[in-house]
Structures are given as structure tokens and as C-alpha cells.
Amino acid sequence: EDKVVQSPLSLVVHEGDTVTLNCSYEVTNFRSLLWYKQEKKAPTFLFMLTSSGIEKKSGRLSSILDKKELFSILNITATQTGDSAVYLCAVDTNYGQNFVFGPGTRLSVLP
């Protein structure tokens, strides 16, 4: 059975801290790995990773994929209270026809 695991499940930090969120997967077919941020409404897309070792970066957020070890990390530097959200990791296992989601990491950034 395809599985996506995220850790930690919840995390509390203070503004200015740097956090690393982890996502590991066991799937039959891997197409890509995606990160989403979910605040009060639906998830918003952050990154899509398909190749190992190539960092994707957007402002204070960055992510990288290791297809050999089957994991990805999402880094957030200089965290702000607006970064508080649930961060979801998902794996596309069938060319956009099937996405397996992890349970999410709930990040709380305190002022």
C-alpha cells in the first residue's frame, strides 16, 4: 500500500527560528512530490519536485528531494507568525491520476 509519512506531526517555534519539515514515502510508482500549505481554507501549492538533489526555493521556503532515500524536506528560515499552518506533502503516483497525501505537519510560530 502506498504511504506518505510526515514528521513531526506538530511543531511550535518562535519567530525567527528555522524549521525543517520531513516527508518520507513508500510508493509503487513515483512521479513527483508536492508540498502544500494549508491555513484555514484549502491547501495552496508550494513546490513540486521531480528530480533528486535540485533545491527549489521561494523566498524563505526551500525544498529538496532525495529519490534514493525516498524523502523530501521543506525548510523555512526566519519563520514568521504567518507561516503558521499545516504543511502537507503529497506524492503523485500515476501521472496526475492519483495523489497520496501525508498527514501533515502543524506548524505554530509564536511571536
Add this chain to the structure above:
Amino acid sequence: GAVVSQHPSWVICKSGTSVKIECRSLDFQATTMFWYRQFPKQSLMLMATSNEGSKATYEQGVEKDKFLINHASLTLSTLTVTSAHPEDSSFYICSARGGQGAAMGNSPLHFGNGTRLTVT
């Protein structure tokens, strides 16, 4: 970028009535849309995969007759919760794959803003 619009954003209905939720891809064609349900502080639970012009594929445990899905065009999928009961109260989210890279089969999911359903 790819935009998915979901309507309504919230709805309150009485037990026994039916509620229709619409999911539209605004600037791209979506042959496949996904419907999720999310309980408080839990992750997304896939309910069904909606394919344009064919029957939806439901996940195990999801009642087909309860949650009717219609994907009549490349830009619109609807979820109808029939004979709603309080236990159907939840946050329903649709998503579609599209945007840059879609033609190559390599594009992210984009989500609608969700519909919060409350059945009284």
C-alpha cells in the same frame, strides 16, 4: 497560474435535504478532478476521482448514492450530498490538475477554497 473555483464556500442545510457543490477550473481544462473531505485537524481524505465524461471512481467506504459526482465538462465537476445528515457536516475540497506542464502529465494539484457544510 491554474485557478480552481469552488462554490459555495459554506452552506447550512436541514437534515434530509440535498446540497450541490460546484468545482470549476477557471483557466485550464481538467479531465480529472478530485473530491476530498477533511475533518478538523485531520488530513485530506480522498472521496472520489471525477473523470470528465465517465463515472467517478469512489474510494472504499464512500457511498456512491450518497455523494453523487458529475463531471459533465472539462471545467466543471459537481458533488451532490444527497439526503444530508448531521454526520455529513464537514469541509469538502475539490482539486484539479492543470497549469504549466499539464500537457506533459507533470503538473501539480490546485485546490478550490473548500466548502464548509453544516447539516442541522
